[in-house]
Amino acid sequence: MSKDHNAQKTCWNCPALELRGHVDFRACGQSMRKFMTEGQAMAECKRRPELGLFDPASLTFEECPEWEEGPYGYQLRDMRVLILGIDGYLGWTLALWLGSLGFRVAGVDNFNRRRWVAEEGSHSVVPIAPMEERLRAAKEVLGIEISFREFDILDNEKLRQFIQEFQPEAIVHYAECPSAPYSMVDFQHAAYVQHNNVIGTLGLLFAMRDLAPEASLIKLGTMGEYGTPLTGRPIFEGIFPADAVLQWDGREWSLGGELTPRDPVSFYHVSKVQDTFNVYESCKYWWLRSYDVMQGVIYGVHTEQVAADPRLRTRFDVDEWFGTVINRFVAQAVVGIPLTIYGSGGQTRGFLALRDAMQCMTRLILSPPEPGQYDVVNQISGVYRVRELAETVARIAADEFGLEVEIQRLENPRVEADEHPYEVVYEKLPQQLGFEPQVTLEEEVYQMLKLLIQPSIRSRIEAIRQVILPKTRWSGLHKEMDVIERYKVRPRRVVGLGAEGGGEDDPER
């Protein structure tokens, strides 16, 4: 795997850098302003004060002894990473992943997610331990010390205190409500999701401005921010490439560098778009640096660390609000519920396995943008149609586990196109950050089936059977969907794009 994606980055990108001001030799003068176009930036290293004042562009990661070679590129020794939403599906997995790579990890959560899932009468079908036990097991089994604080990140005072104390060099922001259906239940839920997500992020940005301006923010957005443009124009990585052009009325303008259009598909997705603008503006106003991660739908249960002990497992939800599509299919296959797809099932989305998502996040953390730089990555490893996924899961369940699996097409509870073009550009992670996917869809589906089919877990799926099928409609009606068609996938059938049947589940949630 490529390790040298960040070798030539300089102190300018490093969170240990403290910008001190500028000197303009032509005027023999200094300016205390940290960011200027005139003159020469002067910096100090918070980790190596003995270097004195120096030009931050003149030292590369490769040369700096604080950056050591690691499996995912040069790695800042004992780099301090703060994970907001550390109790969640991705947060907990990342905490253990980074911890075992030698990062110093701290995290915040208020267990919102556990409550939201309980609100629906559901639970994580893979049992998860309470936080104290998780932390203890991390220490015992993996030797990882995680510093955890329980509070709502909307409590800005507490957030500031913790940032001040921990002095993060990177902040991974997962602490949002991630469910589209949940945000569509009623006004209260929509308002709650938007408040939690938008105001939480805004407070974080102000805290970073004041207390951690050099830290790199890795902010989770979603591919759902873009929607699915029906013209078929490519979905760029958030920002138009330099040679994009707008033509109208016989005239022409460059679009290079501008944010691309967003077309969110639920009030949850709207909250992510609002976040995008808030983050973008703070980079502009305050020289913060951020990756806005347009993440595809994550599937899977496995990393080496979460599989190391039952107390270290990450959550796995399959209910209509919080389950993501492939994870839900696997659970449905295990308990004999037909895999549910919406409409024609032709919806196409970007996906990424849990373990690959962890690799991507590590690479992003290790390759901080420059001060003031707002960057966007489309974080997916492949694009699939939902009905194709259902068929893949059904086939593996039948072939490898002898399960009898049906697929059913339901009326679509959402307002979305179920047949549409979809061309996603996802080049930065593989081309600039050295990301190489390590997991195939088939392998991970197999692994998930293997875990979920265990009687103890199967019975936990059975117990929440009634909340698996969708009832939350975008129209506001709360009622089960009518079945359009039901069909069986025969074993050993080769499935390709455009196969008949289909419907879809909820790609994101």
Next chain:
Amino acid sequence: MEAKGPRLAIIGLDGVPYELIRDLAAKGVMPMVDELFQEGKLDKMASSVPAVSSVAWSSIITGENPGTHGIFGFTDVAAGSYRLTFPNFAQLKAPPFWEESLFGRSAILNVPSTYPARPMNGVHIAGFVAPDLTKAVYPPSLVDQLRAWEYEVDVDASSAHQSLELFLRKLNQTLDARTRAFLGLVERPWDTFMAVYTGTDRLLHFLWPAVTDPRHRLHEAALDYFRRVDHSIGRLVERLPEEAPLVMLSDHGFEALEIQVNINRFLLQEGFLRWRRERPRSLNDLAEGSVAFALDPARIYLHRKGRYPRGTVGEDQAEKLVDQLAAALAELRVEGREAVARVYRRQEIYHGPQVDRAPDLVAIPAPGIEFKAGLEADSLAEPAAPFTGKHRGDNAFLYVRPPEGHEQPPQARSVQDVQPLLVWLKNSLCQSRRRNDE
């Protein structure tokens, strides 16, 4: 506590040329200075090579040449790397005069290149480059007082790019705050007092024609700044003991500027320099085959093997390359005129234990031309605007008002003769005191 003993005061005016201070005094723009000039002797003095403040003031306060004090410019390259550093007081390899007991308790205010401040007998406020006020001041308890005076280490010269009027306003504000600090601290006990006005240099960089040309729209405004400086000096001198000897000086002179010449561009064009990437970000992008590079303003270093990570120039090739570089520089012409007034080789100007770190060559520009060593320049020469003034090495000034009843001390011809002069003055004071005591 009242300080006892013979007292000595030094006032610095960064960048003010001999001819300018002489004329401003004579024409009544600086009446206080004129009055002082009647009581002592004004001379021309040579600056350091290169004539930049960090090098010149380091020589002034130590009495040494850069080969001994180790400060060769505002920037340097850390050994064994391409890390561009901003050497400061911590890297100064010779002691400043106030660390000798002869000078007693001192107030050292706004002397460039004395950051970070370190413990000493007295008070110290470092001059530029001093990015963090809390580290620029000794004792640290003085920081709050300085903040109350709204003290700034340096005017933010970037405002000059927006408006010269705005820049002048900021210069005045910075000067007023500096005067408050100088006057506040001159009242405290000291044996040696040194205060430097640095806004003069900033002003001359952007407003040289306004100062020298009576038809310039900002002529009066620029002269007003010197009136304010004069007034500030007057109030300071009032508070000095009358019998105390006074030294007034600048670190380098100035002259008009028209063209900026980019020395690294020249080295590139002549094949001495090569980059590893199209747009170099720093010296770290020097390619293996480069034989030389320049640091501001025109310090040329051979890319020596063993000294730089990708250096290839061996000891045996050095002399020949220096000859080639000197010959090429002598030929350098821009806009039809010769650009180089003189090329110094290391051994002509530097001596002492730090000489290995010295540039191999230093080029001195012809009148009207300024050398710069930026990396990204696309052309050899470019208009210097909005900069209109540049340093000059041969017309700094030195004024001495000897202690009462003493002759003029031996003349200081260059910046590194200043410290011996200060020692001479202190010694003669001690002797006369001893005589008086007898």
